[in-house]
Amino acid sequence: MRTFNLSDYLLQYLDKASATPRNRQLYRLMRQAILDRVLPADTRLPSSRDLASELSISRNTVLYAYEQLLAEGYVEARAGSGTYVADTVPDSVHLPVATTQRSPAVAETVQLSQRGHRLVAQAGASTQQWGAFVAGVPDVTQFPHKIWNALQSKVWRKPPIAALTYGHGGGYQPLREVVAEYLKVSRSVDCEAGQVVITNGIHQSIDLCLRLLSDPGDVAWVEDPCYWGARNLLSASGVTIRPIRVDAEGICPDEADLAAVPRFIFVTPSHQYPLGMVMSLARRRSLLEYARRHGCWIIEDDYDSEFRYSGRPLASLQGMDSGERVLYMGTFSKTMFPGLRLGYLVLPQALSKPFVTGMEELHRSGQAPLQATMAEFMGQGHFNSHIRRMRLLYGARLEILQQAIDEHFDGSAVHAVGSDAGLHLALRLPAHCDDKSQWK
Amino acid sequence: MRTFNLSDYLLQYLDKASATPRNRQLYRLMRQAILDRVLPADTRLPSSRDLASELSISRNTVLYAYEQLLAEGYVEARAGSGTYVADTVPDSVHLPVATTQRSPAVAETVQLSQRGHRLVAQAGASTQQWGAFVAGVPDVTQFPHKIWNALQSKVWRKPPIAALTYGHGGGYQPLREVVAEYLKVSRSVDCEAGQVVITNGIHQSIDLCLRLLSDPGDVAWVEDPCYWGARNLLSASGVTIRPIRVDAEGICPDEADLAAVPRFIFVTPSHQYPLGMVMSLARRRSLLEYARRHGCWIIEDDYDSEFRYSGRPLASLQGMDSGERVLYMGTFSKTMFPGLRLGYLVLPQALSKPFVTGMEELHRSGQAPLQATMAEFMGQGHFNSHIRRMRLLYGARLEILQQAIDEHFDGSAVHAVGSDAGLHLALRLPAHCDDKSQWK
Structure with missing residues (x-):
């Protein structure tokens, strides 16, 4: 005897026009009925032959659904007497069982955490990333994609095992080397390959710095106005932001600013974002000496200094820093194309190892074929x-x-x-x- | 009159065998001398003609160095009287100037933050990612890299503009669609493409969940034993870990555990990591009902369920969750290759939008050519x-x-x-x- 008109229920919901195979549909409908307790525990299911005939479908279809339900424990076979809905509430553990009605508070509101809410509420990334008057996006139509494709195909022709498994150690070594060389020559950055960590771009580089060097409540100076991304990442990490006025020479802290020593100083010395001035040499030296004396970290965001149309590019702040208080970051988003998602972070010697470890723990590494292609692109002179x-x-x-x-x-x-x-x-x-x- | 024997100093350090061009060397040596105050402010530099002759190098080499120093403000030209080392301490801002000697505490110890220290101290990623008895790494030598290369080359033959600029919206749309379809069919995940966010893998997926849904001090249940990566990411986010015993049916909280409601429940229901059992249906239902009643988030890490050798794979916990308390995550690291760095996160409807925004703010998105290749690889059946x-x-x-x-x-x-x-x-x-x- 059946307590519930199973075949009527199934006939009502089985969709013969659906792309989902009939056996999957059957399995899902029965599973849902069991979960909803429409089919309560100990209900005896019809034989597969009977059900197939009632539904006018093949017996194999029904058997598939039954076997799946059996394998997952929704139903159980009892020797000699057929298939029954299982009692799925365990005896061993008495977990509190909720009423079937959900609390509206849970169902209807999005419950982000405080830091999650801050991250989302202050979001700055535009959905428009291409077209006239979209700042910070290079003309990607000019990218030599044929050269790139040829280099990439070559890398993929015989990829070494190490290129396909997890990476470790801050990025693909030949790319770290060619980036270090490039930064030495073109940006006067003082570094070796071991100090370079390959990231997905400026945002990830900033985030990595904050994960390793900040605690909630730490203070950071930012330029006023500053890059929206830096501001939001700082805020999402629980770091307190202190906006500092900029003048024609760059960041310009007053006496009150100087008195409250920050843990971080975020600057764009080569090309202030968004106003565009270059930080003067005098300001650079003062800032470095202040950071050195007070143990602040300077984060130098050198996001687009390659494109200088008059005068020579100024060397990086990092290159002036014998005190090792500067973390230098750059990106291939402007020089190559943003969709590449590759950037680099140059660390003081003492920080290289913990940053490599931190990167590995937070994101794992890999992408060796991509990074190998980039290394070839630079090594063969295409980048320059x-x-x-x-x-x-x-x-x-x-x-x-x-x-x-x-x-x-x-x-x-x-x-x-x-x-x-x-x-x-x-x-x-x-x-x-x-x-x-x-x-x- | 010159106050410092510049040419002797330069002759001592100029390295004729170096790969660095002579003019760059000259520029750097002089810059360093100025920064070190070996060449103090107001020192008059020799004329470029004199210096070239003293060093037996071409005058253009000297001119290059002088112009660079001039452009960067290290030296200044005074009308009619030559080139002088600039006074680089500004009058307008009296930043405290440190003594030249650095504090040994700053120079010699690494000053990670508390959370940074936790992240690094508990690091679990092995430097060995290939070979016998390395757990969780697929045999990448078997990956059909020729097919991949051909698909990738095709994508790169005529990349659309949108593929090269910044992405937005949780990943390349066709990949989100094909992943949603795959998860529906093979893992009974209940989702639409809009709920799928493409990430770099399980670690980034976990981190994203914690950035948006956790605050420091929140409690998370983890299985005991559990995956090292989940444990470390929780700890680095300031979340308190409560290890919960597992038995043959999976996670097995006792009365005391149940009494202290956690914000997160991390589980590997399809294949417990590392012990390998499958969570029973009874345990699944209890867990879902507990999470629903108390508003906990269940994080379902479905990292390698594709490789089941006996029995049928159990459907995902997410698919049983009409209450929308489950965040489901998977990775292509095991099914494709780890170096690909692609994974996916399936969110309850209400969380999709904030998670897409959060991903954009934390990491920006892009990699459309890679994701397009992956979508083709799946769409053409190579993945299955x-x-x-x-x-x-x-x-x-x-x-x-x-x-x-x-x-x-x-x-x-x-x-x-x-x-x-x-x-x-x-x-x-x-x-x-x-x-x-x-x-x-």
Whole structure:
């Protein structure tokens, strides 16, 4: 005798037009009925032959569903008497059993943690990552993807075992070496390959620094205005942000700022983000000496200094730092393309080992074929020639943009700043001009 | 008149055999001398012609160095009277200037933060990621890299712009779709593409959950024994770990455990790590009901359930969860290869949007060409056939290993557990046997 009209229930919900195979559908429907206690424990199921005939489907379909339910413990076979819904509440452990009705508070609200809420509430990443007036995005249509494809294919032709398993040690060694060499020559960064950790980009580099060097409540100076990403990562890590005014020479702490020693100083010395000025040498020396005396960490975000259109690029702050208080970071997002997701972090000697370990624990490493391709791309000179080519192109475009600004705006009221370098420039608007209402 | 014998100093350190060009060397030596105050402010530099002749090098070499120093503000040209070392301490800001001697405490000890120290001190990732008896690593020599290379080359032949710029939204959409479909069919996961977030693997997935849903001091149940990575990520996030005994049916909380409601329950229901048992249906239901009643989050780590050698794979815990308390995670590290660094996180509907945002803020997204290749690999059926092939291969190897264990050990004293599934098995040793002293 059956206590529940199983075949009616199944006929009602089996969808013959569905892409899901009939046997999977059957299994799921019966499982749901058991979970919902529509089919209570100890219910005897019809024989597979009977059920198949009632549903006008093949017996194998039913057998599949029964076997799956059996294997998962939803039903049990009793010798000589058929298949029964299992009693799935264990005797050994008396876990409290909830009523079937859920608390509306649980079901209807999203319960992020406090730090999770901060991370999401202050999110700055735009959903638009391509097109006119999107700052910080290179012209990826110019990327020599044929060269890249050829190098990558070559790497993949005979990938060594080590390239396919987990990595360890801060990135693919030949890439660390070629990055160290590049940074020495072009950015006067003072480093060896062992100090370079390959990351997914600036955000991951900042996050890694905060995971290893910060505790909640620590204070960080940021430039005012500063990069939204740095601000949000700091805040999500529980670090207290102190915005510091910038002037034409860069970050410019006053007496009160200096009196409250921070643990971190976030700066963009080569090309202030977003205003574009270069930090003066005097300011650099003062900052280094302050950090050295007080044991602060300076985080140098050197995100787009490769594109300098007038004057020579200034050497990195890191290269001036005999005291080893500077953590230097850069990205291939601007020089190559953002979707690559590769960047680098250069650490003081004493921090290299713990950072490599931290990276491994937080994210594991790998991606050796990608990093090998990047190492080849740099080693064969394609990286430098791409940068040279793009510098000319962006320089020419900048000139056109500047001319248009000069032509269409009143130069005494509206002028561009930060046009010496980088992938964007900033317009200073007159005081009466609302910078938000013009835009959607 | 010159106050310092510059040319002697330079002759001493200029290295004619070095790969670094002479002009760069000259620039760096002079910069260092200025930074070290060996060349103090207001020192007049020799003319480029004089210095070149004293060093027996070309005048252009000297000019390059001077111009670089000039551009960076280390020296300044005074009209009509030559080039002088600049006074680099600014008047406008009186930053405290440290003595040149550094505090030994700063220079010689590594100052990690408390959470950074925890992360590094408890590190579990082995430097050996390949070879016999390395658990959790697939046989990457069997990966069909020719097929992969061909698919990847095709993706790169004409990459769309969106593939090269920053991504947004939880991963490359076609990959999210094919992963959702795969998980529905093969793991009975109840999800749509919008609930799938592509990550770099299990570690990043766990970390993302903790960044969004935990605050320091929250409590998490973990299985005892459990996966080292989960334990360390929890601890590094400031979450308090409560180890819960496992028995033959999986996690087995006692009355005291149940009384102290945790925020998280970390489990490996399909194949307990490392012991290998499957969580019973009864235990699953109890756990879900407990989580639902108390608003706990269950993190289901389904890391290698694809490789089941006997019986059918059990459906995922997530698929039983109408209460939406389960966050499901899996990885391509075992089914493809670890160096790929791709995994997936399946979220309750209400959490999808904040998690996508959180991922974007913490790591930015991209890697569309890689994810597109993966989507093609799955869409064309290569993924499923690779799993089938590897399941047979691993099954055969497991049999050989079991036979060897049976042959060489006394079965009453030493026996293997967890041999139904996965990439490893565990040996239970007799009580008198030291499990560490035998190994280096």
